[in-house]
Amino acid sequence: MKAEEVWAKLEKVEDLPTLPQVASRVVRMAVDPNVSLRQVGYIVESDPALAFKVLKVVNSAFYGFSRKIGSVPLAVNLLGPREVLLLTLSVSVFSAFPPVPGKPTFDREAFWRHSIGCGAVARALEERFGKGGYEELFSGGLLHDIGKILLDQYFHLELLEVLDISRRERVPMEEAELRVLGTTHEEIGGWLAERWQLPEGLVACVRYHHRPSEAPSEYREEVTIVHIADLLAKASGTGFGRNELRFSLMDDAAWRRFIEDLGEVDIERLTFEMEDEIKRAEAFVELSMEGIPREESC
Amino acid sequence: MLSRLHDKEKKAPEARTLGGPSQRLQLSDELFIQLRDLIYERSGIFFNISKKYLLESRVKNRLKALGLEKFEDYYYLLKYSPDSGKEFRALFDEITINETSFYRNPPQMEVFQGYLLPEVLKAKKIKSLKLWSAGCSTGEEPYTLAILILEVLGPRISQWFVDVLGVDISQAALEKAIKGEYGEYTLRNMPPELIRKYFVKEGPIYKIKDEVKKLVRFEAINLLDRNQTSKIRGMDFVFCRNVLIYFDVEARKRVVASFYDSLNPGGYLFIGHSESLHGISRAFKLIHFPKVIVYKKEG
Numbered sequence: 001m002k003a004e005e006v007w008a009k010l011e012k013v014e015d016l017p018t019l020p021q022v023a024s025r026v027v028r029m030a031v032d033p034n035v036s037l038r039q040v041g042y043i044v045e046s047d048p049a050l051a052f053k054v055l056k057v058v059n060s061a062f063y064g065f066s067r068k069i070g071s072v073p074l075a076v077n078l079l080g081p082r083e084v085l086l087l088t089l090s091v092s093v094f095s096a097f098p099p100v101p102g103k104p105t106f107d108r109e110a111f112w113r114h115s116i117g118c119g120a121v122a123r124a125l126e127e128r129f130g131k132g133g134y135e136e137l138f139s140g141g142l143l144h145d146i147g148k149i150l151l152d153q154y155f156h157l158e159l160l161e162v163l164d165i166s167r168r169e170r171v172p173m174e175e176a177e178l179r180v181l182g183t184t185h186e187e188i189g190g191w192l193a194e195r196w197q198l199p200e201g202l203v204a205c206v207r208y209h210h211r212p213s214e215a216p217s218e219y220r221e222e223v224t225i226v227h228i229a230d231l232l233a234k235a236s237g238t239g240f241g242r243n244e245l246r247f248s249l250m251d252d253a254a255w256r257r258f259i260e261d262l263g264e265v266d267i268e269r270l271t272f273e274m275e276d277e278i279k280r281a282e283a284f285v286e287l288s289m290e291g292i293p294r295e296e297s298c
Numbered sequence: 299m300l301s302r303l304h305d306k307e308k309k310a311p312e313a314r315t316l317g318g319p320s321q322r323l324q325l326s327d328e329l330f331i332q333l334r335d336l337i338y339e340r341s342g343i344f345f346n347i348s349k350k351y352l353l354e355s356r357v358k359n360r361l362k363a364l365g366l367e368k369f370e371d372y373y374y375l376l377k378y379s380p381d382s383g384k385e386f387r388a389l390f391d392e393i394t395i396n397e398t399s400f401y402r403n404p405p406q407m408e409v410f411q412g413y414l415l416p417e418v419l420k421a422k423k424i425k426s427l428k429l430w431s432a433g434c435s436t437g438e439e440p441y442t443l444a445i446l447i448l449e450v451l452g453p454r455i456s457q458w459f460v461d462v463l464g465v466d467i468s469q470a471a472l473e474k475a476i477k478g479e480y481g482e483y484t485l486r487n488m489p490p491e492l493i494r495k496y497f498v499k500e501g502p503i504y505k506i507k508d509e510v511k512k513l514v515r516f517e518a519i520n521l522l523d524r525n526q527t528s529k530i531r532g533m534d535f536v537f538c539r540n541v542l543i544y545f546d547v548e549a550r551k552r553v554v555a556s557f558y559d560s561l562n563p564g565g566y567l568f569i570g571h572s573e574s575l576h577g578i579s580r581a582f583k584l585i586h587f588p589k590v591i592v593y594k595k596e597g
Contacts, residue, residue: 237405237589246413248585267584268574268591272344279348 001158003182010191013154019196022047023092027139030085031199040081041073044088053091054084057284086138090116090284093142097149106152106159113285114238115142117278122229124277128270129262130225140205140226141233143198147189147206155181174210186210212254224254235271236278323361325354325369333357333373340386341543342550342574343393356392363388383546390543400438400480401487402539403571405589410535411446414566414592418534419450421564426459430533430560432521432553433541434464437475437514438484441506443537444513445496463530464516472516478506522549527556534562540570547577554579563597 010016019027025043029035045051051072058075059068069075076084094112119141126137151159158180165176177184190207198206201219205226208215215223231252234245249255249267259265325333327347334345334353345353357372364385366372376382376389401407419427427447431440440462447460466472485493485504497504519526521541536557542550557567558581567582569575575582575593582593 231586235586235588235591246585246587248583250583266574266576268576269338269344271586271591272346272572272574276347279346 001155001181006155006181006183006188007191009154010150010188016192016195017097017149017153019198020047020050020092020096022050023089023096024196024198026085026089026092027136027198027202030082030089030139031136031201035081035085037073037076037081040084041076044072044076044084050088050092053095054088057087057091086119089139090119090142094285106148106156109285110238111145111148113282114233115145116281116285117233117236117238118142118144118226118229120277120281121232121274122226124274125225125229126222129258129265131221136199136202136205137222137225137229139198140202140209140222141229143189143193143202144206144209144226144230145185145189146192147185147187150188150192151177151181151185172210184210221258224258227254228252228258229274232271232274233278236275238278238282323358323369325350325357329369329373330354333369333376336373336376337389338574340546341390342576342578343540343543343570344572344574346572353393357389359392360385360389387544394540394543398435398438399484399487400442401489401492402439402442404487405587406539406568406571406592407442407446409587409590409592410443410568411450413587414535415446415450418564418566425457426532427461428533429462429535429537430530430557431462431464432536432538432557434466434475434516435468435471436484437464437472437478437516438480439537439539440464440475440514440516441478441510442488443535444510445492447513448496448510449492460513462514464514465519465521465530466516467518467520469518472518475516478511480504480506521545521553521556524552524556527553527560530556530560532562533560534565535568536561536565537568539568540573542569542573542578550578555581558582558595561595563595565595567593567595569593 022043029039029043044054055069055072055075057063058079059065063079065078069078072084079087097108097112119138122137122141130137148159151162162173162176162180165171165179166173169176174184174186186207186209190203193203193206200216201222204215204219204223208219208223209226209230212220212224212227228249231247231249235247327350330345330347330350330353337353338344357369361367361369361372364372364375366375376385379385429440429443429447431443434440444460444462447462448455451458451460464472464475466475480497481502482504485497493504496507496510498507499505519530521527521538522545538553538557542553545553554567554575558579561567571590575584581595583596585592585594
């Protein structure tokens with residue numbers, strides 16, 4: 001298959017997945033440093049079904065509140081606006097792309113576990129090492145592989161071939177994709193992110209997460225963080241199929257550039273700590289999926 | 299998304315009130331972090347927050363043994379007592395209790411069998427393979443390695459010289475290792491087909507078969523004794539899992555340097571899952587696999 005055929009087919013797709021309206025507003029709001037408690041409460045409450053799901057998650061054992069949290073404003077006050085925005089984004093993205101039964105090759109739940117793990121690590125890395133101001137990092141991690149969903153939905157047989165080549169020949173997925181489709185999940189995801197009119201930095205995170213050095217310079221640092229977060233999330237054992245994965249951070253040019261000014265970093269400790277982030281995030285996915293029974297979708 | 303949750307929980311008045319009579323003996327998240335950082339500094343072993351329950355229950359045992367009533371007191375004892383070395387040892391004994399078993403930490407074994415052993419075998423010009431299991435206790439680890447080598451080589455084993463060296467300081471442990479008889483519990487992680495293939499069951503006892511035994515030899519050596527360890531050379535793999543925690547930083551540096559010297563270029567070192575060589579050695583290249591970190595001596 002040639003790349004042009006892929007694009008032609010995608011352009012013609014009528015039921016292209018859409019990012020729920022609330023989620024796209026949330027993405028934009030998360031970028032705004034001045035976002036207020038009231039605004040966040042308002043946006044969540046504007047969609048009653050979503051508010052219901054968010055409260056369900058807030059009231060689960062995951063957050064461990066002993067008292068029932070009955071209203072969105074209270075939830076926002078307890079967790080802080082940003083946490084609620086991220087929770088809202090995750091819950092609405094999960095419900096837009098729910099697990100599809102009967103496709104054992106592409107486990108959506110595992111997919112989201114890896115994605116949210118990547119988002120959690122990206123945010124933690126930014127908190128630890130970042131220079132600040134990259135509020136899209138969580139969203140960038142969460143959505144970085146979104147192109148794979150399109151592949152699964154519209155190019156399922158080709159995706160199977162890609163996974164097979166990648167496993168058999170132990171080559172990165174992107175390399176197999178280029179051979180089979182002439183393009184990659186990065187490009188396809190970037191295309192979708194643009195269609196969704198996501199902020200440019202976020203589009204860059206999706207489009208360049210495997211090759212941060214090619215990202216536009218103004219977004220290179222955030223793309224780098226998502227790239228490293230992706231590696232660390234895979235190292236913690238999330239990711240699907242049995243990804244043939246082996247890497248050394250010190251071989252990674254993006255990592256070397258990233259830590260240049262930081263001096264020596266305790267990579268082992270960083271890895272272990274990021275496992276914590278990922279474990280918590282994984283628990284969150286299970287919980288959100290369980291908090292969103294499929295028949296309940298509104 | 300979740301890293302700040304703990305702070306939030308602490309600040310929020312509604313969040314998780316810990317009631318009940320056992321409250322006094324609960325390890326707070328804050329103290330857990332302090333304690334695990336102290337243990338990490340001292341031993342290079344890292345407790346993930348998800349292992350908090352484990353650390354908590356093991357430390358509780360130490361509190362009981364010492365007659366202490368609060369986790370805080372125990373933390374101060376470890377941090378400030380001039381005699382804390384002794385207590386660290388007792389704590390590590392508590393932490394690593396029942397740790398030894400066949401096929402311990404399956405992800406590490408899978409990386410060894412699935413990636414690294416085939417890679418090392420392929421690169422060999424001379425058909426000789428040498429492994430060192432340092433701190434092998436009663437022999438579960440070196441026998442596991444020998445079994446995995448048999449699995450990978452299959453009938454080709456007859457063309458190879460294979461030497462798995464199990465080293466421990468305890469003569470008593472080694473005697474048990476040489477005997478090669480085990481109970482069911484220590485086989486709990488071992489894939490059943492490997493048990494069937496490489497053990498003979500006699501009543502409740504599992505005896506390791508001779509084809510495995512003949513690949514393994516044991517020696518009583520103190521890892522800190524340079525005279526003894528300097529004779530160990532030409533290794534392709536060194537395994538030293540959950541042993542370094544018993545040494546202080548200086549001793550760990552020496553021991554790890556002796557591992558480095560013993561390895562062939564291109565050889566690998568495995569340490570315990572969630573153990574770290576940070577601040578101990580920069581000679582190795584750190585390589586990530588899913589759930590596993592290994593250290594490579596670059597060629």
